Amino acid sequence: xMANIVQQIVITLLTAILVENLVLSKFLGMxxxxxxxxKTSTAAGMGLAVTFVVxxxxxxxxxxxxxxxxxxxxxxxxxxxYILIIAALVQFVETVVRKFIPPLYKALGIYLxxxxxxxxxxxxxxxxxxxxxxxxMSLVYSFGAGAGFTLALILFSGVRERMDKADIPATxxxxxxxxxxATLVSMSFFGFQGLFAS
Amino acid sequence: MNLxxxxxxxxxxxPTLIVGxxxxxxxxxxxxxxxxxxxxxxxxxxxxxxxxxxxxxGACGQSGCESFAEAVVAGSAKINGCPVGGEGVxxxxxxxxxxxxxxxxxxxxxxxxxxxxxCTRQKxxxxxxxxxxxxxxxxxxxxxxxxxxxxxxxxxxxxxxxAIVIVDGVAKIYEDNCKSCEKxxxxxxKKLIxxxxxxxxxxxxxxxxxxxxxxxxxxxxxxxxxxxxxxxxPASAISFANNLAKIDPLLCTNCGECVRACPTNTIVDVTAPxxxxxxxx
Numbered sequence: 001x002m003a004n005i006v007q008q009i010v011i012t013l014l015t016a017i018l019v020e021n022l023v024l025s026k027f028l029g030m031x032x033x034x035x036x037x038x039k040t041s042t043a044a045g046m047g048l049a050v051t052f053v054v055x056x057x058x059x060x061x062x063x064x065x066x067x068x069x070x071x072x073x074x075x076x077x078x079x080x081x082y083i084l085i086i087a088a089l090v091q092f093v094e095t096v097v098r099k100f101i102p103p104l105y106k107a108l109g110i111y112l113x114x115x116x117x118x119x120x121x122x123x124x125x126x127x128x129x130x131x132x133x134x135x136x137m138s139l140v141y142s143f144g145a146g147a148g149f150t151l152a153l154i155l156f157s158g159v160r161e162r163m164d165k166a167d168i169p170a171t172x173x174x175x176x177x178x179x180x181x182a183t184l185v186s187m188s189f190f191g192f193q194g195l196f197a198s
Numbered sequence: 199m200n201l202x203x204x205x206x207x208x209x210x211x212x213p214t215l216i217v218g219x220x221x222x223x224x225x226x227x228x229x230x231x232x233x234x235x236x237x238x239x240x241x242x243x244x245x246x247x248x249x250x251x252x253x254x255x256g257a258c259g260q261s262g263c264e265s266f267a268e269a270v271v272a273g274s275a276k277i278n279g280c281p282v283g284g285e286g287v288x289x290x291x292x293x294x295x296x297x298x299x300x301x302x303x304x305x306x307x308x309x310x311x312x313x314x315x316x317c318t319r320q321k322x323x324x325x326x327x328x329x330x331x332x333x334x335x336x337x338x339x340x341x342x343x344x345x346x347x348x349x350x351x352x353x354x355x356x357x358x359x360x361a362i363v364i365v366d367g368v369a370k371i372y373e374d375n376c377k378s379c380e381k382x383x384x385x386x387x388k389k390l391i392x393x394x395x396x397x398x399x400x401x402x403x404x405x406x407x408x409x410x411x412x413x414x415x416x417x418x419x420x421x422x423x424x425x426x427x428x429x430x431x432p433a434s435a436i437s438f439a440n441n442l443a444k445i446d447p448l449l450c451t452n453c454g455e456c457v458r459a460c461p462t463n464t465i466v467d468v469t470a471p472x473x474x475x476x477x478x479x
Binding site for chain 2: 098165
């Protein structure tokens, strides 16, 4: 029984990180993927902040969904309540981080409030609901999704740091070449499709 | 459509209560947290920050306008420490803090190299990364003179105010745009850019410390160390050391004698249009 749960957790984690990578195979959170990947340090900071928010949101969303919405047959309110949770939570996290960890607050800067509008953060609780995960699996899957998001951002920022030094034709410099690179990185992640029989 | 009271209750009242209730709960949580975790900020920091330019260029030596405002209020930075805002901003900051301003000399960046394309010989053809720092790492760059401007524009890229352009392979600073943030000074691998008080128009357009014949072989407009300018200067503002003339901007009176005396056109009037060589002029 115990081994069964551990196995399930490991598989869910790997699925979330590699097979169903938020950015590279679900195409969620493209804005920060292109916006904050110029430097590896900011990419890592953004990834960690998103991971934290996603996990807490997913937990709260699961609790609200199964205590309020499902008993009342109000599943159509899921998106709305999840957005409420995200907005309030990001604001709350910002206040707390500002009070207790000022250096982190300064390092994240504008990226912290911007998480509110990151579709990956809304996508993960919705995916959890669609997959009918229980609370534990929801948390595991969201942590994996956040880790996958961080991984994608860090990998891609490495690619972009290298591209800055390359001699690229003027028309393709900046975002256009970044989009080409994103395609290639994304295609490499398609190699993970079919890693597990679903 | 005829709906029963129960259906209306189920379709309108319950969802309103749920979403409204969740919203209210979070609202109260946020209101409580903003009180419980409030961070006290000195009002003067906000006021100082409001009068700063807000470009976060870091020219003051702080990490941005907010850190500068904090430092000024704490007393560890000067009131006129913002080189971008200059005197206007310094006056406003002084007003906020109720203090006097001390010394607001305005500086401007200047590139000391006249080695335009055609003036300075090339050592080799360089086809590497288009950056002065990278190029200077390869045998001191492709120019025959190892002191000369490489013209790949590291300073252009770093300038937040579009004050620098590359003209004929040498960086040129538009002084109207220069806010003396000194970023270009830091980035130039040849240390060619220096800060000069505004309004001093005469510049020794060379940094080569090599002997006259070597300079002459490499460049048509380098300082060959003839010391004519030193002798002709009525204000004794020009000194000579390491085979290079140097103008003391505090003594210079903008008379222009040195410009007329210089045989290689190394000393130039920066307000005059660019002249290649005396023989060509």
